[in-house]
Amino acid sequence: MKRPAFSTGESMKLHWSPRSPFVRKVMVAAHELGLAEKIECVRSVAAMSKPNAAIMLDNPLSKIPALVLGDGTVLVDSAVIVEYLDSLAGGGQLIAPAGRQRWLVLSRQALADGLLDLLVLWRNERDKPAGRQTHEWLDAFAVKAAATLDRLEAEAAALESEPFGIGHIAVGCALSYLDFRFADLAWREGRPRLAAWQATFAARPSARATEIVDG
């Protein structure tokens, strides 16, 4: 993910990394809302084993994304930050303001975020020396990830027909992360409709501007 140009003035500061899928959710939303240029992205490395003092000044959990507003207020968690950005853009742009559609979309975002949480933990476990791995966890990660992808395949028709929003962004970022870190899972196999939908997500300018890259 390339760092957007810094724009002075009323900019917000985002603790950012080119490889964090949760940061990417925020940046896809910012591009969709026309706010990307208002966000100053500060490279912040958040590793599970290395607390980062610079991040912790703003977010003591040492997690990204964390958004620092002009008055110093810090917002943590990608879902909170996206809803804040949506409100800056007038509200109701990426999240329905009320009613059944709101709950469906927020729950879909939570499902995709939960898949991402699982994948991050899975990767941490997978990359350990074999003697330190917990095999029941690795097995459980695989079962839960497959079931979640099957659920998303079943919801692909909804992804196709519903207004583009935060549910789509979260699912798209989770699937892209699978391609980036779990290519061996071949998640598209047996899930043709989800694969076709993901191609439409990946083609959006907001997704192309935020692609996760190595380096």
Place this chain on the structure above:
Amino acid sequence: MKRPAFSTGESMKLHWSPRSPFVRKVMVAAHELGLAEKIECVRSVAAMSKPNAAIMLDNPLSKIPALVLGDGTVLVDSAVIVEYLDSLAGGGQLIAPAGRQRWLVLSRQALADGLLDLLVLWRNERDKPAGRQTHEWLDAFAVKAAATLDRLEAEAAALESEPFGIGHIAVGCALSYLDFRFADLAWREGRPRLAAWQATFAARPSARATEIVDG
């Protein structure tokens, strides 16, 4: 946490456990909103290493809480469920509907939920055989938890003065979980104002009705 009485009719089904702090968040909110009797609590064991088929029918991530509405719609994630319950109660009860206070409260909830996520991972790691533990993780968990508790101590004045809401519930449930699983941390030491605030939380009827118990 005792299971509330089952009320027939328009009840919702909650995948529930007496020891889950995230389930407790939902139930504290339900009690505060006068909705606890509308929720049928179904005992659902969610362990990191054992996918639970009954939960996965509703939430393929095998996580709780998950709320099943009368029409079969499933809402996952405690933050989403609490906002849904708040809307059932008219909206704006536990979460300000808009503006600066909304973002502050949602971000505080996310900070407390992030602390809980960390504590759950910490406990999983701590309880492993010594040879399989990752010591850098254990050290990092301790540093980040202490910093987050220090931040909450600094925010205790805001907890005291702001209208009771989801931020309070999330912080209260995280602190109670520390007492339940990390008594050795002695989190109150050096954090007198947070400790005093937590006592007021624990005394609320909604907190007393949902205390986490062993067994």
